[in-house]
Amino acid sequence: MSGAAGPAVNGDGASWWRRLRSQLWQPPRPHGEQPRRRVVGPLELFYDLVTVVLVAQAAHQLSGRLDWHGIGQYAAVFGLVWLAWVSGSLHHELHGREDARGRTAFLAQILVLVPLGAFIPAAGGERGAAFAVTAGILFAVLALLWLLASRGDQPEFRRLSKEFVAGTAVCAVALGLSALLPAGARVWTWGVLDVAYLAGFAVTIRRVMVRRPAAFTVTDAVVERFGLLIIIVLGETVTGVVTGLEAQPVGALVLAVALVCVVVGFGAWWTYFDFSGGREPRPTPAASLQWMLGHVPLTAAVAAMGAAMVDLVEQAHHGRTSAATAWVLCGGAALVLAGTVVVAGSLTDWRAKRALFRRLSWTCAATAAACLVVAALRPEPLVLGILLVVLFSIPWSVAVAHRVRRA
Numbered sequence: 001m002s003g004a005a006g007p008a009v010n011g012d013g014a015s016w017w018r019r020l021r022s023q024l025w026q027p028p029r030p031h032g033e034q035p036r037r038r039v040v041g042p043l044e045l046f047y048d049l050v051t052v053v054l055v056a057q058a059a060h061q062l063s064g065r066l067d068w069h070g071i072g073q074y075a076a077v078f079g080l081v082w083l084a085w086v087s088g089s090l091h092h093e094l095h096g097r098e099d100a101r102g103r104t105a106f107l108a109q110i111l112v113l114v115p116l117g118a119f120i121p122a123a124g125g126e127r128g129a130a131f132a133v134t135a136g137i138l139f140a141v142l143a144l145l146w147l148l149a150s151r152g153d154q155p156e157f158r159r160l161s162k163e164f165v166a167g168t169a170v171c172a173v174a175l176g177l178s179a180l181l182p183a184g185a186r187v188w189t190w191g192v193l194d195v196a197y198l199a200g201f202a203v204t205i206r207r208v209m210v211r212r213p214a215a216f217t218v219t220d221a222v223v224e225r226f227g228l229l230i231i232i233v234l235g236e237t238v239t240g241v242v243t244g245l246e247a248q249p250v251g252a253l254v255l256a257v258a259l260v261c262v263v264v265g266f267g268a269w270w271t272y273f274d275f276s277g278g279r280e281p282r283p284t285p286a287a288s289l290q291w292m293l294g295h296v297p298l299t300a301a302v303a304a305m306g307a308a309m310v311d312l313v314e315q316a317h318h319g320r321t322s323a324a325t326a327w328v329l330c331g332g333a334a335l336v337l338a339g340t341v342v343v344a345g346s347l348t349d350w351r352a353k354r355a356l357f358r359r360l361s362w363t364c365a366a367t368a369a370a371c372l373v374v375a376a377l378r379p380e381p382l383v384l385g386i387l388l389v390v391l392f393s394i395p396w397s398v399a400v401a402h403r404v405r406r407a
Contacts, residue, residue, distance in 0.1 A: 028095035028149035036217070040224050041079040041098060044089070047106050048225065050113050051085045052232040055303050057120040059236060063243075063307035066324030073124040076187050078300050079194030080135055080175075081116075083201070084109070086292070087142045089166070089225055094216065105145055109283050128186050129179035136176030136192075143168040160207055167200045171279040196230075198296070202289050208284040220289050225279050226295050233302045237265030240306035244313025254380065257316040260385035261309040264329075267392025268302055268336045272343075274396060275360060281346035291346040298339030305332035312381045321378045330375035333388055334368035337395070341365070356402050363395045 029096040055078060062074040088109050088312060119131035142163050150161035171193055178189040208216050241261045249253060281291035308329035314319060341364045344350060350357050374387050 001134075006202075010350065011069075011220060013092040021393070026097050026099050026101060028152060029097060035221075036064065036219055037218075038221050040221050040228070043103060043106050044092065044225065045112065045228065047088065048085075048229055048232060050110050051081060052229065052236070054081045054117040054120060055233055056236050056239065056306075057117050059240070059303040059307040061123070062304060062328070063240065063310040064309060066322075066328050067309065069124075071304075071328070072191065073187050075300065076190035076360075077120055077123055077131075078182065078303065079296075080190060081197070082296060083194065083197055084113075084133075084135075084138050084142065085202070085229070088145075090222075091142070091145050091149065093219070093222055093225075108141050108145075109138065112141060124183055124187055128183050131354050132175050133185060136172045136174075136179075139168055139172035139175060143172055156211060157208065160211075161206060163205045164200070167197065169205075171197050189385065194371060198293070202293065204293075206289060208287045209288060216288075217283055218291060220280070223278060223280055226292075227273070228300065230272060230277065230295070230299060231347045233299055233306075234265055234269050236303055236385075237306035237309055238262060239310040241313060244310045246274065247310075247314055254313060254316040257381045260382060260389060261312060264309070264333070264385055264388045264392065265302075267389055268305065268333065270396060271336060271364075271392055272298065272340050274399065275357075276340050276344040276347060279347050279349060280350075282348050287346040291343055294339055294342035294346065297335050301332040301335035301339065304328055305336070308332065312385065315381050319380055321381050321384050323378060326375045326378045326384060329384070330371045333392070334371040336349060337364040337371070338366040339393075356399065359398060359402065360395055363398045367391050367394050 058074050058077045058081065061077075062070050065073075086205060088106070092102060092105065114136060116131065117126040118136045119134060122128070123131040146161065147165045147166060150158065150165060153161050174189070174193055178193075181189060205216060226253045241258045244261075245254065245258050281287040305328075310324050311325040311331060312321065315325065341361045344357060344360070370391055371388065374384060374391070378384070379387065
């Protein structure tokens with residue numbers, strides 16, 4: 001009797017294990033099964049917060065070196081961080097599930113992001129090789145995740161998936177090999193990889209959408225994730241102000257400059273969310289790509305503004321704002337205005353409310369140009385901050401006046 005009971009128990013155990021695995025470790029969701037309505041989970045928010053820590057590290061490095069070399073390094077590092085974030089986020093959006101496998105995928109990325117963030121402040125110098133190798137490992141992890149997801153692809157997507165996985169793997173290898181280059185050449189290599197990977201990413205998304213539009217759409221969850229990243233990065237402008245206040249005695253003028261900087265950050269918030277944030281783009285390949293790619297300079301500009309605010313507060317008593325601080329802060333404000341128009345141009349509302357958005361686009365363009373004029377004039381810090389607040393309020397005032405007239 002004991003000999004007969006053994007196989008039954010083993011069989012029940014194997015069945016129990018299969019059921020447990022089917023619930024906790026499901027295969028990646030195939031292309032075309034993207035959920036149209038879902039709630040962004042806490043793990044995704046945690047992943048976004050970790051990413052913003054890296055963006056803040058890059059901005060902190062920029063605040064210590066507001067020159068062309070520092071801006072170039074910031075752009076190269078930010079580009080790699082943003083591309084890794086969007087690749088990991090879209091992998092979960094398209095193929096991830098709320099199970100142990102999905103959590104493990106995020107955890108694997110976070111475990112690489114943490115040391116990567118530690119190497120960012122000195123990525124252009126003594127820790128550049130370590131940053132390059134760690135970034136290569138991160139993109140290798142992403143390539144593996146996309147490869148595992150491609151195993152369940154339908155034949156029509158199999159070739160596209162293999163090409164994207166191959167491109168991500170090549171990027172990982174190139175990043176690792178860049179550790180062997182001199183510091184200056186290394187940063188240039190990262191910038192070239194940013195542009196090449198972003199172009200390949202855009203081509204792949206477009207080909208997928210042309211082949212089968214239902215295979216990828218910008219859903220509510222994607223809109224929420226991009227908006228949340230902007231919100232968290234905007235929080236870094238407050239961090240920049242606080243950091244600037246910590247560096248010196250707080251008097252009336254210093255506090256006034258700091259609070260005006262907070263209002264400037266608030267102006268960037270209302271510009272983006274009043275005109276383009278929280279809205280889905282038109283369901284076409286061109287509009288979807290315009291919507292996603294428009295967020296790249298916009299997010300980078302917001303973080304750069306936070307970095308410049310540190311110096312603006314520290315220069316509160318100067319008779320004139322330094323050229324680097326003025327150009328980074330005002331140039332960032334101009335990019336926020338321009339980026340908001342680019343993103344808004346992809347929305348359904350752009351056509352439904354053509355009169356309003358046409359007026360807003362011209363207003364934002366003129367206001368962005370005015371921001372650059374302020375940068376060239378380099379007034380004292382308090383005046384510069386007040387002028388930016390006034391400039392950010394102009395498009396908003398135009399929109400309110402339009403709404404009142406329509407009412």
